[in-house]
Amino acid sequence: MIKAGFYEADITPAIGMERPGNYFKVFIQKIREPLKVRASYITDGEVEVALVGIDTCAMIREVSDQVRAEFPGMTVLLSPSHLHNGGPVSNSKVPDYYSDLAKTLLREGIQGNPDYIRQVIQQTITAIKMARLNAEDVELSFGCGNVEGVTFNRGFKMKSGHRATHPGKCNPEIVAPFAPIDTEVGAVGFWRKSDASFLGCLVTFNCHGTCAAAGGVNTDWPGQMIRTIKAVMGENSGVTYLYGCAGDITQIDNLSLSPVEGGPKSSETVGVSVGAEALKILMKAKKGGIETLKTAAETIALQRRKPSQKTLDEALRIVRKWERDTTEFRFAKARLMLGEIVAHKPEMSAEIQTIQIGPLVIVTIPGELFCGIGMAIKARSKFPFTWVSSLANASIGYIPTSDALDPKTGGGYETRLTSGTCAAPDTDRKLIEKSVEMIGRLEPDPVPVGPQIEPVTKIWEYGSNLPELE
Numbered sequence: 001m002i003k004a005g006f007y008e009a010d011i012t013p014a015i016g017m018e019r020p021g022n023y024f025k026v027f028i029q030k031i032r033e034p035l036k037v038r039a040s041y042i043t044d045g046e047v048e049v050a051l052v053g054i055d056t057c058a059m060i061r062e063v064s065d066q067v068r069a070e071f072p073g074m075t076v077l078l079s080p081s082h083l084h085n086g087g088p089v090s091n092s093k094v095p096d097y098y099s100d101l102a103k104t105l106l107r108e109g110i111q112g113n114p115d116y117i118r119q120v121i122q123q124t125i126t127a128i129k130m131a132r133l134n135a136e137d138v139e140l141s142f143g144c145g146n147v148e149g150v151t152f153n154r155g156f157k158m159k160s161g162h163r164a165t166h167p168g169k170c171n172p173e174i175v176a177p178f179a180p181i182d183t184e185v186g187a188v189g190f191w192r193k194s195d196a197s198f199l200g201c202l203v204t205f206n207c208h209g210t211c212a213a214a215g216g217v218n219t220d221w222p223g224q225m226i227r228t229i230k231a232v233m234g235e236n237s238g239v240t241y242l243y244g245c246a247g248d249i250t251q252i253d254n255l256s257l258s259p260v261e262g263g264p265k266s267s268e269t270v271g272v273s274v275g276a277e278a279l280k281i282l283m284k285a286k287k288g289g290i291e292t293l294k295t296a297a298e299t300i301a302l303q304r305r306k307p308s309q310k311t312l313d314e315a316l317r318i319v320r321k322w323e324r325d326t327t328e329f330r331f332a333k334a335r336l337m338l339g340e341i342v343a344h345k346p347e348m349s350a351e352i353q354t355i356q357i358g359p360l361v362i363v364t365i366p367g368e369l370f371c372g373i374g375m376a377i378k379a380r381s382k383f384p385f386t387w388v389s390s391l392a393n394a395s396i397g398y399i400p401t402s403d404a405l406d407p408k409t410g411g412g413y414e415t416r417l418t419s420g421t422c423a424a425p426d427t428d429r430k431l432i433e434k435s436v437e438m439i440g441r442l443e444p445d446p447v448p449v450g451p452q453i454e455p456v457t458k459i460w461e462y463g464s465n466l467p468e469l470e
Contacts, residue, residue, distance in 0.1 A: 002044055002290060004190045005134035006200040006238020009037045009123040011055060013087030013116055013217060020057040020110045021084030021213065023330040028087070030216030033223065035086055037120070039127035040190075040202060040240040041135055042357065044293040048074040049355055050128045051202060051362075053241040055219050056080040056089040056120070057209070059366075060112070063089065064393040066121050071128060075295040075355060077364050078124065078393050079242045083209035083220040088113040089120055097344045098337075101319075105333040108324060131238075137193035141285035142359055142385050142447055145277045146183045150270045151207045153177040153371070154250045155404065155412050163404055165248075165412035170257050178412075179401065181249055182206050182375050185274055186387050187281040188360060190238075196287070200238025201229065203278045204387045206246040206371055211267035218264075221251070224271025225278070232279055242362070242389045245374030247398050247414060288448025290358030296441070297353045300434055302396070303424040304342050307417055312339045334418035341419055348396050348423075350431065354438045358445040360385040363435045364392035367399035370414070373428050380436045383444045388435070397421035401428050 012034040019026045035055035042049045050071065059080045068076045080089075092112030094103055155178035158164050163178045188202040209220040219226075226239040251261045251270050261269070307315075315332035323329050353364040361383045367390060374388035390399075398414040398421040405415055405425040414421065 003135040005131040007130035009127040018088045032216035032218040037127045039131040041131035047293045058395040081222040084213040138190045139287040141189040143281035143285035162411040185277045187278040189282045206244035208250040221270035225275040228275025245369040247368040247370045286450030294356040304422045337419035366394040372401045
């Protein structure tokens with residue numbers, strides 16, 4: 001018998017704290033709505049799984065390591081909603097090998113707030129413990145749908161032959177979107193065994209949390225999606241959002257001359273659309289039990305791209321001018337810090353998890369994956385439902401597809417070489433192959449079909465007649 005529970009805890013930051021999501025300092029000036037940790041807990045009596053959605057821009061090992069240490073033997077997934085108007089959950093520790101210059105440059109960017117990080121850690125631990133305490137017998141439902149017309153690839157093939165990020169609405173140099181997108185919404189419902197009432201759900205979708213990235217701390221479109229579901233299913237319902245693969249996916253339609261899609265209205269458009277689709281999935285899906293709750297995790301080594309000495313010399317020249325508000329300064333400082341990182345750590349690690357919940361497999365990867373990577377994993381999965389959750393438990397920066405890093409066709413903001421984004425061109429292939437290999441070791445359960453009756457062998461006598469024409 002599967003048991004499940006949900007719980008929410010507050011992680012609203014304070015006015016005056018730094019706000020991540022930029023390469024320069026931005027400070028919180030207004031709180032529009034509270035931020036949350038939303039934990040879900042699942043167990044079959046032996047395996048324990050906590051799937052946790054957190055209203056942060058990214059996840060750092062400092063948080064995930066301490067949270068997981070509280071729950072030995074439990075599989076924990078920490079998934080940031082990737083909102084760009086949250087609190088300062090960023091690396092707060094300075095590498096001991098950094099030079100004085102690198103330490104100075106680090107202070108020019110967004111820095112994590114140790115007090116706020118401790119708040120997030122403690123509230124996440126609390127949410128998981130309470131979700132486990134609240135666990136009760138459940139049946140599950142699984143389904144998927146689509147929401148089209150609210151998300152778009154922000155990368156474009158240009159007449160130059162290269163890729164550009166956000167080239168501008170209807171720029172005449174645009175040829176076509178660089179890659180297709182995945183508009184699938186996934187939803188898993190948990191229904192009380194005692195009375196079949198709704199307990200909560202998991203939802204996934206692919207979109208940056210940039211709809212309402214200005215105007216004060218807010219939960220962006222995922223918060224609006226959660227409110228939409230709760231408005232129908234009950235305010236006490238648990239809803240946990242797991243961020244998908246949206247490294248190149250946003251709400252901005254660069255092929256339309258409509259005003260730039262941003263602000264509360266844009267957040268509402270995406271959030272209500274996804275929430276409404278999740279509700280349709282929950283209403284139509286059949287409920288039943290599952291046989292398998294299984295998890296695995298493996299860590300693989302990945303190479304970093306190494307900046308050339310020529311580009312490091314040029315970056316140093318730019319930094320020495322100290323024109324802090326220029327784009328070239330911001331990326332030059334990030335390149336110099338990467339030079340020191342690569343000199344000491346040419347490799348980085350990525351933990352890949354697989355979490356099987358009956359007919360669903362969730363693959364988690366710490367990078368901010370381009371949508372095409374998730375689509376490639378899903379295309380090779382034998383499961384009826386496959387979710388790929390990026391930025392999971394840590395962040396190793398943008399992971400573009402190989403063609404976006406191809407010198408002949410690639411380019412764009414996400415391919416810039418910085419201290420936070422430096423994965424080698426074959427990283428997408430390695431992540432796809434390892435994920436598919438791990439999925440291949442699992443066998444999906446049948447999708448629940450709900451109660452069944454015996455087939456009817458006699459035609460209804462009211463409707464068994466031939467046509468009556470006179």
